[in-house]
Amino acid sequence: MKKYLVLFWTMFKIGLFTFGGGYAMIAIFEHEFVEKKKWLSSDEFLNLVSIAETTPGPIAINASTYIGYRIGKILGSVIATIAMVLPSFIIILLIAIFFNKFMDIKIIQDAFKGIKVVVIFLIISAGIKLLIKLEKNVFNYVVLILTIILMIVFSLFAVNFSAIFYILISGFIGLLILLIKNKKEKKVNKNV
Amino acid sequence: MFKLFLIFLKIGAFSFGGGYGMIAMVKEECLLNNWLTEDEILEFIGICESTPGPIAVNMATFVGYSQYGFIGSLLATFGVILPAFLIILLIVSILNKLLENKYVSTFLTTIKPAVVGLIIGTAILLFLSIIFSITRIDSSFDFDYQSLIIFSIITLIFLGIKFFFKKKIHPILLIIIGGILGILFNL
Numbered sequence: 214m215k216k217y218l219v220l221f222w223t224m225f226k227i228g229l230f231t232f233g234g235g236y237a238m239i240a241i242f243e244h245e246f247v248e249k250k251k252w253l254s255s256d257e258f259l260n261l262v263s264i265a266e267t268t269p270g271p272i273a274i275n276a277s278t279y280i281g282y283r284i285g286k287i288l289g290s291v292i293a294t295i296a297m298v299l300p301s302f303i304i305i306l307l308i309a310i311f312f313n314k315f316m317d318i319k320i321i322q323d324a325f326k327g328i329k330v331v332v333i334f335l336i337i338s339a340g341i342k343l344l345i346k347l348e349k350n351v352f353n354y355v356v357l358i359l360t361i362i363l364m365i366v367f368s369l370f371a372v373n374f375s376a377i378f379y380i381l382i383s384g385f386i387g388l389l390i391l392l393i394k395n396k397k398e399k400k401v402n403k404n405v
Numbered sequence: 406m407f408k409l410f411l412i413f414l415k416i417g418a419f420s421f422g423g424g425y426g427m428i429a430m431v432k433e434e435c436l437l438n439n440w441l442t443e444d445e446i447l448e449f450i451g452i453c454e455s456t457p458g459p460i461a462v463n464m465a466t467f468v469g470y471s472q473y474g475f476i477g478s479l480l481a482t483f484g485v486i487l488p489a490f491l492i493i494l495l496i497v498s499i500l501n502k503l504l505e506n507k508y509v510s511t512f513l514t515t516i517k518p519a520v521v522g523l524i525i526g527t528a529i530l531l532f533l534s535i536i537f538s539i540t541r542i543d544s545s546f547d548f549d550y551q552s553l554i555i556f557s558i559i560t561l562i563f564l565g566i567k568f569f570f571k572k573k574i575h576p577i578l579l580i581i582i583g584g585i586l587g588i589l590f591n592l
Binding site: 226228229230231232236238239240241244248259260262263264265266267268269270271272273274275278279282283287290294297298300301302304305306308309310319320323324325326327328329330331332333334335336337338339340341343344347348352353354356357358359360361364365368369370371379380381382383384385386387388390391 | 417418452456457458459460461462466467471475478482485486488489490492493494496497498500507508512513514515516518519520521522523524526527528529530531532539540541542551552555556559560563573575576577579580581582583584585586587588591
């Protein structure tokens with residue numbers, strides 16, 4: 214029972230304080246579940262991020278369902294997802310009701326200016342942390358650097374290239390290398 | 406009203422890679438169904454990006470409320486979440502078996518650098534856009550001292566606490582500090 218309460222409260226808190234969408238949320242998930250609670254290993258966390266990225270739907274929902282299931286099966290995933298959605302649902306509902314008055318408040322605009330900057334910092338630190346834990350080999354470095362360069366160039370030249378393509382291309386090249394290796398091994402075996 | 410649910414179900418099922426791709430789809434559907442004008446949509450996006458929580462959920466709640474009040478927001482939000490929830494449930498429940506398959510595990514291992522690259526790339530692009538207002542190759546250069554100062558302060562606080570107390574400051578605390586700094590700088 215306590216497990217579910219902790220799960221609900223943690224997800225609710227994350228849902229309440231994460232600005233700027235999925236990537237910022239990944240930073241907070243990492244802090245809460247890998248570093249503090251140690252519910253997930255760093256390797257499993259990267260699996261989670263990969264799966265959340267390659268499946269449709271909001272990353273935050275994918276990740277909460279995944280973590281919830283790991284901790285308490287189906288009940289856990291339902292609790293985690295509801296807890297994640299609830300704060301933003303309530304906040305947006307309130308804003309929608311008082312729509313026009315909200316964005317005119319100067320102090321809120323100023324606060325958001327500062328918050329935006331922190332969001333960038335959080336995403337950078339999440340990226341660096343995952344980078345440090347990435348296995349160090351030539352394939353990983355090449356894919357990593359190519360992804361970053363292509364992403365910046367495409368974005369600056371307003372070319373529409375969905376994030377999922379980088380992931381799929383990288384995955385298929387990996388499979389291709391595996392297939393080539395398998396063939397070589399078979400040849401070697403035949404020669405023996 | 407059922408159509409509202411179906412459309413957000415579709416958006417939830419076909420948008421990959423998080424909120425930013427989803428925004429384009431929500432915009433298209435809202436215009437197509439004459440729910441909102443282009444101006445209203447832009448205002449909604451601004452609010453959804455600057456309030457906490459997943460952007461997709463925020464957008465669904467907002468658009469749903471604008472059409473059918475509370476019930477509308479409930480239906481749209483439920484619709485946008487459902488596909489992601491079901492797909493992930495299916496994947497995790499068979500993940501361990503999937504990982505025993507050599508091809509699946511190779512795929513998951515080789516996409517890791519791309520995922521890390523996407524996160525770092527996103528951060529660099531946001532940095533360029535907020536500090537230097539560069540979003541396109543031909544956008545005019547505009548240096549935002551204030552944001553750079555806030556960024557430096559946040560970095561110093563983070564590194565200082567890590568160095569002197571051997572502890573990590575909670576990201577939520579950093580967000581609150583950022584909000585306060587934003588207000589103080591504009592007094």
